[in-house]
Amino acid sequence: MRTIIHKADSRGYADHGWLKSYHTFSFAGYNNPSRMHFGALRVLNDDFVAGGNGFGRHPHSNMEIISIPLEGTLAHSDSMGNEGTIQPNEIQVMSAGTGVAHSEFNGSEVDPVKFLQIWLFPNKENVRPRYDQIQINPADRKNKLQQVISPNPEDEGTWIHQDAWFHLVDLDVDKEVEYTLKGEGTGVYIFLLEGQLEVADETLSRRDAIGITDISSVNLKASQNASVLIMEVPMV
Structure with missing residues (x-):
């Protein structure tokens, strides 16, 4: 087993007033050669985003883009004709493929929106752009793994053009789960949203992360109530 720890306070940070963004990996003005990606996971x-603000329409190509709202409402519009909002307990995916333009704004003029934006390198380039948005039930991750993303359209959750699996889990204190890897040549990147977690002989606190490779399974135990995002991705 090999591990890499990314503590919350080691992330890049940008404060534009209306936008405050922590970058786990190099992004925009944050350039750290030792923090470029974890396998296919390129951006976290x-x-x-403050009320009444957001990102104007901008282009992407050949990237799998995932948005996970944590608080508030995120308004989305894109060149495929999709327009609407996403909120906590919803997952949005966009396969940029041959090219797509989109905008993301706070859906409220007053309240902030907090969300994760995640990019993965695709396993196939120049696919037809695609959009999907799903609702998820928080009860389905109470002390158990809830799959939200996979490579397979038939599976639970939504899917992307990559051999990657995302799971969420909310653990009560002293509860634990075992995550078994599904792919070949994959690793897991575990991002702790809230609480405190014991994993791979390490203690994670809020917004800490650990990348683990060369394992077939990993045990997660909450030392405080914990909300966790588990991302299994190809390492090549």
Whole structure:
């Protein structure tokens, strides 16, 4: 087993007033050669957008883009004709493929929106752009793994063009789960949203992360009530 720890306070940070963003990996003005990606996981941004603000329409290509709202309402519009809002307990995915333009704004003029934006390298380039949005039930992750993303359209959750699996779990104190890897040549990147977690002989606190490779399974135990995002991704 090999591990890499990314403590919350080691992330890049940008404060634009209306936007406050923590970057786990190099992004925009944050350039750290030792923090470029974890396998296919290229971007993990922890964003705060003030009321009435957002990102104007901008292009993407050949990237799998995942948005996970944590608080508030995120308004989305894109060149495929999709327009609407996403809120906590919803997952949005967009396969940029041959090219797509989109905008993301706070859906409220007053309250902030907090969300994760995650980019993965795809396993196939120049696919037809695709959008999906699903609702998830928080009861389905209470002390158990809830799959929200996979490579397979038939599976639970939504899917992307990559051999990756995302799970959420909310653990009560002293509860534990075992995550068994599904792919070949994959690793897991575990991002602690809230609480405190014991994993791989390490203690994670809020917004800490650990990347683990060369394992077939990993045990997660909450030392405080914990909300966790588990991302299994190819390492090549």
